[in-house]
Amino acid sequence: MYAKQYEITLPADYDMRIIRKRVAEGGPLLDGLAGLGLKAWAIRERGTDGSPVNQYAPFYLWNETGAMARFLVGGGGFQHIVRDFGRPAAHHWTGIACHAGPARTAPPRAASRRLTAIPAAPDPDGTGLGLATLIEQETTELRDIAGRDDVHTVALAVDPQNWQLMRFVLWRDTVAQDEDATERYEVLHLSAPGLAWLPEGRGW
Numbered sequence: 001m002y003a004k005q006y007e008i009t010l011p012a013d014y015d016m017r018i019i020r021k022r023v024a025e026g027g028p029l030l031d032g033l034a035g036l037g038l039k040a041w042a043i044r045e046r047g048t049d050g051s052p053v054n055q056y057a058p059f060y061l062w063n064e065t066g067a068m069a070r071f072l073v074g075g076g077g078f079q080h081i082v083r084d085f086g087r088p089a090a091h092h093w094t095g096i097a098c099h100a101g102p103a104r105t106a107p108p109r110a111a112s113r114r115l116t117a118i119p120a121a122p123d124p125d126g127t128g129l130g131l132a133t134l135i136e137q138e139t140t141e142l143r144d145i146a147g148r149d150d151v152h153t154v155a156l157a158v159d160p161q162n163w164q165l166m167r168f169v170l171w172r173d174t175v176a177q178d179e180d181a182t183e184r185y186e187v188l189h190l191s192a193p194g195l196a197w198l199p200e201g202r203g204w
Contacts, residue, residue: 001037001095001199002062003157003166004072005113006081006088010054016045019056020188027189030077035067036060038153038192040170042111042185049175049184056085057185059111059168061098061155063194093157093166097139097202101151101170108152108170108190112181118163138165139202145169150176153198 010016023041030039040059044051062068070076072090081088123130138156146154152170159166169175175184 001098001155001157001203002065002068003093003095003155003168004060004062004068004090005057005092006090008056008081008085008088010056012046012054014054016043016054019043023188026080027191030191030193032193033067033071033077033191035062035064035194036071036191037063037194037198038190040108040111040185040187041189041191042187044183044185048186051184057183059113059185061095061153061198063197091159093159093164095199095203096135096156096158097142098153098155098198098200099143099146100153100198100200101146102149103152103172104195106152106172108187109173110171110175111185111187112169112171112175112179113183113185114165114167114180115182116165116167118158118165120163138167142167145179148176153195 027041030036038061042057042059044053044055044057046052046054072078118131118134142154142156145151150172152172155168157166158164169179170187175181
C-alpha cells in the first residue's frame with residue numbers, strides 16, 4: 001500500500017463551487033480505476049473547521065505502484081491537474097498499516113490528517129529498535145481509532161526521506177473533536193475500486 005496526496009492551495013476569494021462541480025463531474029470516472037485502493041476527493045474551505053486556506057487536496061491509497069505511476073506520469077489522470085493548476089508536488093508515503101472501521105459501508109463525508117516528525121534518535125536504550133517501538137505504539141493507537149463507530153478507514157504511512165509519519169482517517173460525518181489532526185477536510189466523493197484489497201492491519 002502506498003499513500004499519495006497533492007495539495008492545491010487556491011486564492012482566498014476562490015469560488016469553491018468550481019471545485020465542487022469538478023469533483024461531481026470527475027469523481028465517478030475513477031470509481032473503477034484498476035490498482036487504486038481509494039481516492040478521497042478532499043477539500044479545505046477557508047473559515048470552515050478552522051481552515052486558513054481554500055485547498056483542493058485529493059488523497060490516495062494505492063494497491064499497485066504501477067497503477068500509481070501510470071496515473072502520475074503515464075497519462076492516467078494527473079495530466080488534468082497539470083493542465084488546470086500547474087504541477088503540484090505529490091507527497092507520498094510507504095504504507096505501514098490500514099484498518100476498516102465500523103462505518104466502512106457508509107460514504108465518508110470528512111477526513112483528518114496528522115503529520116508528525118519522527119525524532120532524529122528515537123533510541124533511548126541503544127538497541128537501534130527505538131523506531132520499531134514507536135511504530136508499534138502508533139499502530140496500536142491506529143487500531144483503537146479504527147474501532148470508533150464513525151470511522152470508515154484509517155491508514156498509517158511513513159515518509160522515510162523526511163522521517164515523518166502520516167495518519168489519515170476517513171469519518172462518516174465529521175472529524176471527531178478529540179482527534180489529534182493537523183488538517184481536517186470535507187470529502188466530496190470517495191472513489192474506492194480496490195477498497196476490499198487494501199491490507200487489513202499492519203503490512204508485515
